[in-house]
Structure formats: C-alpha cells, structure tokens
Amino acid sequence: MRHQTTAVDRPPAVAYMDAATVACNAPSILNTQPWRWRVRPDGLDLVADRSRQLVAGDPQGRQMVLSCGAALHHARIELAADGWATQVTRLPAANDPDLLATLMVNGRAPVTMEALRLAYATRIRHTDRRPVSERPIPDVALQAIAAAARAEGNLHVLTSENVADLGSAACRAAAVEAGDAQIAAELTYWTGRARLSGTGLPAGVLPDHPTQTTVPSRDFGRPGTLPVGAGHDWAAVYALLFGDGDDPRDWLRAGEALSAAWLTATTIGMSVVPLSGVVEVAGTWHTLRRLLANLGHPYLALRLGIADPEQHGRPPRTPRLPLAQVVDTSAMPAPHPLTARGPK
Ligand SMILES: Cc1cc2nc3c(=O)[nH]c(=O)nc-3n(C[C@H](O)[C@H](O)[C@H](O)COP(=O)(O)O)c2cc1C
Structure with missing residues (x-):
C-alpha cells in the first residue's frame, strides 16, 4: 500500500x-x-x-x-x-x-x-484595477476586512469628506511623480519590456484607458490592454493602513496587516487595490497624516470594493x-x- x-x-x-x-x-x-x-x-x-x-x-x-x-x-x-x-x-x-x-x-x-x-x-x-461594482460594500464585509487588518496593525476607514481630500492628494502625487524623471524611468522599467523577467507589470493587468474612480489610480505612464467598462467606482470605500511609528518594524507589521486584510477580502469576493504614490510624495504624506487626525503615521491607502461581476473574468496573473x-x-x-x- x-x-x-x-x-x-x-x-x-x-x-x-x-x-x-x-x-x-x-x-x-x-x-x-x-x-x-x-x-x-x-x-x-x-x-x-x-x-x-x-x-x-x-x-x-x-x-x-x-x-x-x-x-x-x-x-x-x-x-x-x-x-x-x-x-x-x-x-x-x-x-x-x-x-x-x-x-x-x-x-x-x-x-x-x-x-x-x-x-x-x-x-x-490578485490586483484588479478596474472599477468595482456599484453595489455598496455590506457592513459585515467591511468589518471583517477591518478586523483582519487590525489583528496585525491599524486600519482607518475614511469618511466621504476624507475621500475627497485623498482624491486631490492622489492627483497632486501623480503630478509630482510624473514630473520626476527618475520615478518615471522606474515606472517605464517595471512596466516595460526591458524589465527583469518574472517581475513587473505586463500590459494585460493595466487598464486600457484611465478608469473612472473617485480617487485617481496610479498613472503607470502607459495604457495597458485590460479592457475597462464605463463604470465608476462610486461604491468604493477608501482606508489607510497606519501605525505609531515610521520605521521598518512598523512597515513590516503594516505589510502583514495588508496581507491579512487582502486575503480576508479575497475570501468574501471583495477587491483591494493599494495606492502607494500618495504616501511616497512628501507633501501628500502630510495630507494623509492630517486625515488620520494624528492617529498615527500613514503607510498605504487602500481602495476596497465588491469585485464587479460585470467585468469579464479576472485580469491575467502577474x-x-x-x-x-x-x-x-x-x-x-x-x-x-x-x-x-x-x-x-
Ligand atoms: C506595498 C504595495 C504598494 C502597491 N501600490 C500600488 C499602487 O500604487 N497602485 C496599484 O495599482 N497597485 C499597487 N500595488 C499592487 C501591486 O502592483 C501588485 O501587488 C503586484 O503587481 C502583483 O500583482 P498581484 O497583486 O496581482 O499579484 C501595490 C502593492 C503593494 C504590496
């Protein structure tokens, strides 16, 4: 046997x-x-x-x-x-x-x-950068994601007023990043053909035109080939991962919280898209710090929503x-x- x-x-x-x-x-x-x-x-x-x-x-x-x-x-x-x-x-x-x-x-x-x-x-x-469904996130789902994140770190769900501020901060961050030749060159490398094989973002995972979102998504500097419908992610919820300090130990724990939140979201059919540009540009980092009302240091913004069943299939794997x-x-x-x- x-x-x-x-x-x-x-x-x-x-x-x-x-x-x-x-x-x-x-x-x-x-x-x-x-x-x-x-x-x-x-x-x-x-x-x-x-x-x-x-x-x-x-x-x-x-x-x-x-x-x-x-x-x-x-x-x-x-x-x-x-x-x-x-x-x-x-x-x-x-x-x-x-x-x-x-x-x-x-x-x-x-x-x-x-x-x-x-x-x-x-x-x-996986990361799905298409607009999420127009169905609001059920409270129980949001609570499950927040509880998973909070078991490892801290998550602050933004009010609609805060989301408008996050939107303008993301616009400013995108403009700063687009005007920085070295950042633009990095984006070109990690989204282009010269990138290290097995890494980076293939065209198939990037929207074929800018999506209609309340908070602008990262501008990758080139359109992809992922078809995007006309939907607007009105029902998306935005949140910030944050913590007491701003050193590698805090970032490591925040990454664990990101994974916990994202895996939990995946088990209940919810989509998560991180937005990091707004944290890495000094001026907009301060906006996030203010949105947290001094609760702590911001590490990452997240868009949460119901993965839209109208969008056809999932994007290809990275x-x-x-x-x-x-x-x-x-x-x-x-x-x-x-x-x-x-x-x-
Ligand atoms: C710390 C961190 C920051 C990220 N920032 C962004 C971002 O600003 N915009 C975006 O569209 N995706 C962002 N992502 C998602 C990654 O691009 C994605 O995880 C990666 O391409 C692998 O693809 P997968 O998530 O489908 O496996 C981020 C992910 C992590 C972990």
Whole structure:
C-alpha cells in the first residue's frame, strides 16, 4: 500500500519550503518581489532584496518592507494551514537591517477553517484595477476586512469628506511623480519590456484607458490592454493602513496587516487595490497624516470594493520570479530537490 505523507509526519523543513513558496504569491510594489527567503533546517529567514528596491519612488524602502511584510504573513498563513504553531522574530539582528524576520515552527497546532480559507486565498488573490461594482460594500464585509487588518496593525476607514481630500492628494502625487524623471524611468522599467523577467507589470493587468474612480489610480505612464467598462467606482470605500511609528518594524507589521486584510477580502469576493504614490510624495504624506487626525503615521491607502461581476473574468496573473532566484536552500543538506518544484 502506498504511504501518503500527511502534514503530521512531514518534517518542518518541508513546511518551511512550502511556506516560502507560497509567500512568493504575495503582492509587492510594482511586482518587484523585493524578498529573498533562506530556508534552513530549523527556520526560515526573510531578507529584503535591495537590488529590486525602487530607489527613486521608494527611497526609504517603506513600500519594499511593506511588500516583504505581506510575504511574511503569507508564509505564516501557509504554516498555520499546515498545522504548525509558529514563532516570528521581526528585525532579529541590529547589525543586519535587511534581515527582516525569522520564522520557526514551534510545535503542532489545530488547523482552523479560517487558516484553510486564507491559505486558499493566497493562491487566487490578485490586483484588479478596474472599477468595482456599484453595489455598496455590506457592513459585515467591511468589518471583517477591518478586523483582519487590525489583528496585525491599524486600519482607518475614511469618511466621504476624507475621500475627497485623498482624491486631490492622489492627483497632486501623480503630478509630482510624473514630473520626476527618475520615478518615471522606474515606472517605464517595471512596466516595460526591458524589465527583469518574472517581475513587473505586463500590459494585460493595466487598464486600457484611465478608469473612472473617485480617487485617481496610479498613472503607470502607459495604457495597458485590460479592457475597462464605463463604470465608476462610486461604491468604493477608501482606508489607510497606519501605525505609531515610521520605521521598518512598523512597515513590516503594516505589510502583514495588508496581507491579512487582502486575503480576508479575497475570501468574501471583495477587491483591494493599494495606492502607494500618495504616501511616497512628501507633501501628500502630510495630507494623509492630517486625515488620520494624528492617529498615527500613514503607510498605504487602500481602495476596497465588491469585485464587479460585470467585468469579464479576472485580469491575467502577474508573473513571479523563478523560485530558485528568491528561495535560497543552500543551507539545507545538499542536494535539495525542493527548489525544482513549481509555484504552489
Ligand atoms: C506595498 C504595495 C504598494 C502597491 N501600490 C500600488 C499602487 O500604487 N497602485 C496599484 O495599482 N497597485 C499597487 N500595488 C499592487 C501591486 O502592483 C501588485 O501587488 C503586484 O503587481 C502583483 O500583482 P498581484 O497583486 O496581482 O499579484 C501595490 C502593492 C503593494 C504590496
């Protein structure tokens, strides 16, 4: 009789590899995937890969670390869905700021339906930049997304008056970014043909003309090929991820909150689109700080809405780097066959 390996008798090293693999499905700024996972027999290290940091558009690395935080949460979810209790140490080495976190399993834990749902969501979550449905978001859905974000960080849902301010701030941020030759060159690189294979934004995920939105979406500097209807996202809700400080630990936690909110949204058919330009332009960062009424520091604006069933199908998937480029198994007993596997 064929022996089937169950989660219970799988060694942690296999779980680490699975977690790193799934983490690579996480969203990232301009799909730069600015992470590197080191799989060790007794743990998993998350390292920021500065070779894919947006030097002009994200000089502090805030969006880079947020993206890594989202990947960290994806890894945590995969381990939870596999029945592992985990221990995370964030920024464990003062002399190595690029080592963002270490993850270790710490015994078995019951698998919850919630963990399974979120793990499934890591496989299907995507960014859909088309207008959302005109149906208002049910309160219960908004509360579920906010609760998921707040379990990891802070989310402030904006009033309609605040949304108008966010809209004008996003316009100003777009104008500043369009007038900055280095930021424009970065956008051209990550959306153009010369971009590193397996990264960036293919034309198929970018709207074929500017969408009608209350808060302008990021101007990628070129139209894509994703057909967009005439809808206006009147029913969208806007929110800000924020926190007490503005350093890498805060950004990492905000990325985990982003992932938690987005995966929960995915399980209930809701769409999430991050808006980062407005945070990275100094003048508009101050507008967001004011919108938060000094609750804290803004990290990312989010558009939430019901994914519009009138829009035909989901946009194509954004590519991902080959696992061998982002998952380092050199610390594992050689030869390690797991890197040969495809995405989960
Ligand atoms: C920190 C962060 C900032 C982002 N900022 C924007 C943005 O300003 N505009 C946008 O359309 N998408 C934004 N995104 C979405 C990414 O472009 C998207 O996650 C990436 O292209 C991968 O595609 P996927 O989400 O479909 O897997 C952001 C994502 C992250 C994690």
